[in-house]
Amino acid sequence: MSANKTxxxxxxxxxxxxxxxYKQVKQGIINQILHGHWQPHQRVPSESELVSELGFSRxxxxxxxxxxxxxxxxxxxxxxxxxxxxxxxxxxxxxxSNISDEIKSRGHFHTSRVLRVQKQTASxxxxxxxxxxxxxxxxxxxxxxxENDNPVQLEDRVVNPEVAPLYLQQDFTKTTPFAYLSQLAxxxxxxHTVEAVIANDEEQRLLKISNTEACLQILRRTWHQEKVVxxxxxxxPGGRYKMFGRFQK
Amino acid sequence: MSANKTxxxxxxxxxxxxxxxYKQVKQGIINQILHGHWQPHQRVPSESELVSELGFSRxxxxxxxxxxxxxxxxxxxxxxxxxxxxxxxxxxxxxxSNISDEIKSRGHFHTSRVLRVQKQTASxxxxxxxxxxxxxxxxxxxxxxxENDNPVQLEDRVVNPEVAPLYLQQDFTKTTPFAYLSQLAxxxxxxHTVEAVIANDEEQRLLKISNTEACLQILRRTWHQEKVVxxxxxxxPGGRYKMFGRFQK
DNA sequence: AAGTGGTCTAGACCACACC
DNA sequence: GTGTGGTCTAGACCACTTA
Numbered sequence: 233m234s235a236n237k238t239x240x241x242x243x244x245x246x247x248x249x250x251x252x253x254y255k256q257v258k259q260g261i262i263n264q265i266l267h268g269h270w271q272p273h274q275r276v277p278s279e280s281e282l283v284s285e286l287g288f289s290r291x292x293x294x295x296x297x298x299x300x301x302x303x304x305x306x307x308x309x310x311x312x313x314x315x316x317x318x319x320x321x322x323x324x325x326x327x328x329s330n331i332s333d334e335i336k337s338r339g340h341f342h343t344s345r346v347l348r349v350q351k352q353t354a355s356x357x358x359x360x361x362x363x364x365x366x367x368x369x370x371x372x373x374x375x376x377x378x379e380n381d382n383p384v385q386l387e388d389r390v391v392n393p394e395v396a397p398l399y400l401q402q403d404f405t406k407t408t409p410f411a412y413l414s415q416l417a418x419x420x421x422x423x424h425t426v427e428a429v430i431a432n433d434e435e436q437r438l439l440k441i442s443n444t445e446a447c448l449q450i451l452r453r454t455w456h457q458e459k460v461v462x463x464x465x466x467x468x469p470g471g472r473y474k475m476f477g478r479f480q481k
Numbered sequence: 482m483s484a485n486k487t488x489x490x491x492x493x494x495x496x497x498x499x500x501x502x503y504k505q506v507k508q509g510i511i512n513q514i515l516h517g518h519w520q521p522h523q524r525v526p527s528e529s530e531l532v533s534e535l536g537f538s539r540x541x542x543x544x545x546x547x548x549x550x551x552x553x554x555x556x557x558x559x560x561x562x563x564x565x566x567x568x569x570x571x572x573x574x575x576x577x578s579n580i581s582d583e584i585k586s587r588g589h590f591h592t593s594r595v596l597r598v599q600k601q602t603a604s605x606x607x608x609x610x611x612x613x614x615x616x617x618x619x620x621x622x623x624x625x626x627x628e629n630d631n632p633v634q635l636e637d638r639v640v641n642p643e644v645a646p647l648y649l650q651q652d653f654t655k656t657t658p659f660a661y662l663s664q665l666a667x668x669x670x671x672x673h674t675v676e677a678v679i680a681n682d683e684e685q686r687l688l689k690i691s692n693t694e695a696c697l698q699i700l701r702r703t704w705h706q707e708k709v710v711x712x713x714x715x716x717x718p719g720g721r722y723k724m725f726g727r728f729q730k
Numbered sequence: 731a732a733g734t735g736g737t738c739t740a741g742a743c744c745a746c747a748c749c
Numbered sequence: 750g751t752g753t754g755g756t757c758t759a760g761a762c763c764a765c766t767t768a
Contacts, residue, residue: 252756266667278734289758291540294735310735311766324671324701325574326726418515422573422728428677428695428719446677446695446719452573470677470695477575479671501737527753538739543754559754560747 236269239277240286253288257296265305265316276306276314324479328424328452330410331387335379343381346404347438348374351393361453362392362460371399373409376438379472383439386467395461409462417456424452426475431467439469446470485518488526489535502537506545514554514565525555525563573728575675577701579659580636584628592630595653596687597623600642610702611641611709620648622658625687628721632688635716644710658711666705673701675724680716688718695719 237245243260251259264270277285282293297314300306307315335342352372359366370390377385389409391399395417402412429449436443448468454461492509500508513519526534531542546563549555556564584591601621608615620640625632638658640648644666651661678698685692697717703710 254756280733289760291759292757294737295756297735308735309766310764311733313734313766324577324673326675328573419728423726424573424728425723425725426575426675426697427723428697428717430693430695430719444679444693446679448675448677448697468677470679473676475675477673477675479668479673503737529752538741540740541738543756544737546754557754558747559745560752562753 238285239264239282243286254292254296254299257282257286257288257293258300261296261300262305270316272316272318274316276316278313324477326426326475326477330408330414331377331385332408332411335377335384338379340380343378344405344408345376345378346373347376348372349400349402349404351400358390358463361463362390364392364394369393371396373399373404375404375409377408382472384468384472386435386438388465388467389462390464391462392460395456395459409464413454413461417459417461419454419461420457421455422452424450426450428470429467435467439467441469441471448473448475487534488513488531492535503541503545503548506531506535506537506542507549510545510549511554519565521565521567523565525565527562573726575724575726577673577699579657579663580626580634581657581660584626584633587628589629592627593654593657594625594627595622596625597621598649598651598653600649607639607712610712611639613641613643618642620645622648622653624653624658626657631721633717633721635684635687637714637716638711639713640711641709644705644708658713662703662710666708666710668703668710669706670704671701673699675699677719678716684716688716690718690720697722697724 239260242263243256261270261276270276276297279290279293279297282288282297283290286293297306297308301308301314305317307317309315332342350372351369354362354364354366354368354370356366358370359368362368362370364370371393373387373389373391375387375389376383377387387409391409391413393399396413399409399412402409404412427449428446430443431439431441431445431447433443435447436445439447441447447470450466450468451464452466453463488509491512492505510519510525519525525546528539528542528546531537531546532539535542546555546557550557550563554566556566558564581591599621600618603611603613603615603617603619605615607619608617611617611619613619620642622636622638622640624636624638626634626636636658640658640662642648645662648658648661651658653661676698677695679692680688680690680694680696682692684696685694688696690696696719699715699717700712701715702712
């Protein structure tokens with residue numbers, strides 16, 4: 233392929249089609265990393281070195297390095313230097329939106345059956361999850377969502393009353409917990425696990441599936457600022473539900 | 482809560498703890514959006530307006546708006562203006578990385594058994610998926626991955642020979658197809674579906690699971706630039722595998 | 731003290747959209 | 750033409766790390 237080349241050579245080559253200088257610098261650095269000429273943990277030239285080497289202004293160099301840093305290619309430490317990061321894992325996104333909107337976007341109609349909306353005392357593990365004192369009160373809802381009268385999601389959700397004190401008084405046949413909580417306390421962080429499980433008898437009955445059908449289970453915990461808003465367990469019948477996601481670098 | 486306030490008032494209030502000017506501008510704008518004072522599709526003051534209103538330089542304003550744009554809060558159109566974006570759907574990320582690295586990072590050891598590596602003729606649907614002519618040749622590999630001798634992934638992969646002409650000659654007990662293809666043609670885009678399924682008899686045997694165990698199935702198609710690199714079907718035994726993802730806005 | 735990245739400015743030229 | 754965002758510069762001051 234190609235022998236080792238300096239960054240300025242790489243940039244000089246790739247600038248057939250004119251593009252902003254900071255983009256040329258970014259692409260040149262990405263090439264050096266992808267071709268293995270610059271290895272992870274290795275130090276990259278400092279801003280002032282790149283200024284003299286490439287002849288661009290420091291702001292231009294700075295923008296290139298800063299953006300590559302937020303994109304995960306580089307790691308910058310004030311007073312220390314700039315380093316090549318570990319190779320990024322491929323991180324496709326799974327868009328998770330309001331189930332009601334999702335169903336409507338397919339041209340179907342969404343209904344829901346509220347099985348439970350009540351107060352309950354936090355178990356020890358729940359208290360830890362919510363970062364609350366043991367014995368605190370929590371809200372708990374269980375709802376089945378239907379797409380054209382077919383059950384597609386069993387939503388078992390525990391909610392932090394500090395964030396949504398009026399949760400129990402909502403009519404969840406008209407708005408979903410997701411929509412209500414999103415509007416009240418927009419999500420700022422979250423974590424979730426996705427796994428395949430076999431539903432128990434009651435769940436099979438509620439989702440109208442057999443005991444040979446796999447289910448997709450999502451456990452999700454979401455934050456607003458520093459507070460845990462809600463923990464949800466979402467169960468989808470395998471035969472009727474797929475998650476789809478796209479990713480673009 | 483609070484009556485409508487101008488952006489400069491919001492910024493003046495929140496600047497108890499000093500932070501960079503561009504960050505103050507960003508946070509002020511985010512507040513205006515979250516409090517609903519600035520609605521989606523609504524036009525945001527232009528850079529020059531913000532320069533006079535806030536008294537910061539244009540580069541500072543520009544950086545704030547530019548970053549909010551890449552973060553999805555704003556939409557910027559050259560020659561037109563800057564607008565508040567739709568509220569972002571919650572898009573947590575599912576990190577998908579090299580299975581071998583993943584296993585090693587848990588302190589376990591990874592081995593693999595290569596069941597098949599061969600050329601085959603594309604079916605009609607495969608030709609469409611790869612955007613190749615019907616009847617084109619494709620490469621096909623089937624590999625079982627083990628974590629401490631327990632099967633954790635069945636990888637059934639079809640590869641575009643144009644991208645990886647030497648695919649059949651690789652030793653996939655030493656490097657994984659993911660690692661080989663990543664290095665050869667770094668991913669630039671991808672799509673995938675996640676669903677829960679029951680494996681067939683042969684798959685159950687290979688993964689050493691019973692017919693009552695659910696499996697997580699990921700179908701993934703990845704691109705390098707304009708070319709489809711590979712389509713993979715990844716099957717995980719439900720009891721031994723969970724996908725975990727974090728999200729931070 | 732020297733080198734690093736982090737930020738900020740005042741001014742400039744450009745491409746683009748709209749009138 | 751006017752206003753918009755997109756980019757670029759030369760210089761500046763600062764906070765931080767390392768020696």
